[in-house]
Amino acid sequence: MQKGERTRQAILEQATNLASVVGLDGLSIGNLATHTGLSKSGLFGHFGSKENLQVETLKAASSLFKDRVVVPALAVERGVPRLNELFERWLSWDTNTGLEGGCIFITASAELDDKPGQARDFLVLRWREWNEVIRRIAEGAVERGHFRSDLDCTQFAYDLNNIFFGFQHAARLLGNEDAYKRVRASFERLVRDSKR
Amino acid sequence: MQKGERTRQAILEQATNLASVVGLDGLSIGNLATHTGLSKSGLFGHFGSKENLQVETLKAASSLFKDRVVVPALAVERGVPRLNELFERWLSWDTNTGLEGGCIFITASAELDDKPGQARDFLVLRWREWNEVIRRIAEGAVERGHFRSDLDCTQFAYDLNNIFFGFQHAARLLGNEDAYKRVRASFERLVRDSKR
DNA sequence: GACAAAAACGAACGTTCGTGCTTTTATAGG
DNA sequence: CCTATAAAAGCACGAACGTTCGTTTTTGTC
Numbered sequence: 001m002q003k004g005e006r007t008r009q010a011i012l013e014q015a016t017n018l019a020s021v022v023g024l025d026g027l028s029i030g031n032l033a034t035h036t037g038l039s040k041s042g043l044f045g046h047f048g049s050k051e052n053l054q055v056e057t058l059k060a061a062s063s064l065f066k067d068r069v070v071v072p073a074l075a076v077e078r079g080v081p082r083l084n085e086l087f088e089r090w091l092s093w094d095t096n097t098g099l100e101g102g103c104i105f106i107t108a109s110a111e112l113d114d115k116p117g118q119a120r121d122f123l124v125l126r127w128r129e130w131n132e133v134i135r136r137i138a139e140g141a142v143e144r145g146h147f148r149s150d151l152d153c154t155q156f157a158y159d160l161n162n163i164f165f166g167f168q169h170a171a172r173l174l175g176n177e178d179a180y181k182r183v184r185a186s187f188e189r190l191v192r193d194s195k196r
Numbered sequence: 197m198q199k200g201e202r203t204r205q206a207i208l209e210q211a212t213n214l215a216s217v218v219g220l221d222g223l224s225i226g227n228l229a230t231h232t233g234l235s236k237s238g239l240f241g242h243f244g245s246k247e248n249l250q251v252e253t254l255k256a257a258s259s260l261f262k263d264r265v266v267v268p269a270l271a272v273e274r275g276v277p278r279l280n281e282l283f284e285r286w287l288s289w290d291t292n293t294g295l296e297g298g299c300i301f302i303t304a305s306a307e308l309d310d311k312p313g314q315a316r317d318f319l320v321l322r323w324r325e326w327n328e329v330i331r332r333i334a335e336g337a338v339e340r341g342h343f344r345s346d347l348d349c350t351q352f353a354y355d356l357n358n359i360f361f362g363f364q365h366a367a368r369l370l371g372n373e374d375a376y377k378r379v380r381a382s383f384e385r386l387v388r389d390s391k392r
Numbered sequence: 393g394a395c396a397a398a399a400a401c402g403a404a405c406g407t408t409c410g411t412g413c414t415t416t417t418a419t420a421g422g
Numbered sequence: 423c424c425t426a427t428a429a430a431a432g433c434a435c436g437a438a439c440g441t442t443c444g445t446t447t448t449t450g451t452c
Contacts, residue, residue: 002420003418003419003420003429004419007430021310022310023306025221028408028409028410029411030408030409030410038429038430038431039430039431040410040411040431041411041412041413042430042431043430044410044411045428045429046429048411049410050409050411101309102309106365107306109306109369110303110307110365111219112369113297113365114217114218114297114368123369124370127369127370155381155382158362158366159385161362161365161366162358162359162362162363165361165365166354166355166359166361167358169305169306169309169361170357172310173309173316174320174323174324182354185348185354186355186358189389193385193389198398198450199398199448199449199450200399203399224438224439225439225440225441226438226439234399234400234401235400235402236439237400237402237441237442238400238401240440240441241398241401242399245440246439246440246441
């Protein structure tokens with residue numbers, strides 16, 4: 001790997017972390033320059049535009065998420081164990097990767113919903129893929145006989161996302177100390193309902 | 197009511213709507229000046245600072261929410277009917293009040309979680325109050341015998357908030373056409389679980 | 393209508409924004 | 423070490439930001 005690529009990766013690592021705290025809007029070129037110690041122009045050399053920086057930041061975060069959450073979960077046996085692994089990895093992926101602001105995708109979702117452009121498009125694609133991952137895992141649980149055969153797996157994915165969104169809010173804005181207890185109770189209820 | 201107060205109310209109405217779309221960050225003095233047709237200085241005359249504008253905007257939205265969601269729901273008979281009313285009113289409060297960007301509190305929550313200050317503090321208070329409203333309604337349903345007597349009403353409130361957060365995301369970012377169907381299925385499951 | 397107070401404007405300010413372009417510095421390969 | 427290329431800096435720009443302050447316009451009361 002050459003210097004440019006190494007620098008670029010280092011920048012994206014910091015950009016991802018910063019964006020998880022201050023959002024993509026707060027990820028200004030100037031703010032990032034301060035954090036990386038590079039000049040603004042130097043950053044532009046790597047990314048060309050703020051929009052592209054945002055897109056690349058989301059891409060970097062997606063890779064991280066895939067490596068730390070999705071792929072390891074898919075290595076677990078199908079059915080409820082896989083789902084449990086996915087859930088636990090989702091819960092801890094931010095802290096395990098050093099993201100100080102929680103799940104960057106949730107933060108970005110609120111920001112980008114009224115901002116058409118490449119970043120929004122990319123994010124929407126990722127959410128759809130993520131929904132598909134959950135849906136397939138739920139289907140696997142049905143096939144293994146863990147979940148009832150008439151489960152609406154799309155609804156399951158929808159409900160699991162509810163849980164993630166609510167958790168971020170409870171943990172981040174409200175600083176609920178019992179947010180982990182609550183989110184687990186929500187998840188267990190969803191799993192229980194999927195069995196009956 | 198004097199001219200100043202009438203103007204102020206008109207500004208807050210527009211600020212609330214704008215903030216529901218672009219968030220409190222996007223509610224810049226310049227942006228609001230453009231929307232209201234006032235000068236920036238004129239707006240400062242009313243609010244004194246951007247932070248105060250944000251706080252007053254949240255207050256105006258809270259009043260609206262109370263008038264349109266909470267108070268009418270509390271007028272319905274206790275128990276599940278009241279809960280149903282609260283849910284339906286939550287679902288429609290943005291469109292019924294002309295807020296084009298969905299629930300301003302959810303938008304603000306993502307923005308303010310890393311921004312200490314008066315606006316954040318106000319928002320946190322409001323969420324806690326809202327949680328209390330839900331918790332009490334759930335307790336009423338327990339007392340009326342609609343819900344089982346060992347229901348954890350705090351968890352109920354937590355779960356209902358999950359539903360609201362997930363819905364905003366599905367409707368706004370993902371533009372899911374079936375978001376209303378999904379959110380209702382989520383709610384019905386929560387109610388069903390609370391009965392058993 | 394007079395007049396004081398309120399409402400609103402306009403100009404200015406320093407800061408930050410995203411971006412472009414030239415110059416300087418660092419890297420990589422022979 | 424040399425040299426071409428890549429990486430980065432520095433400077434500049436116009437626009438937007440939040441805010442201040444003096445001036446103008448409007449309002450409300452007598």
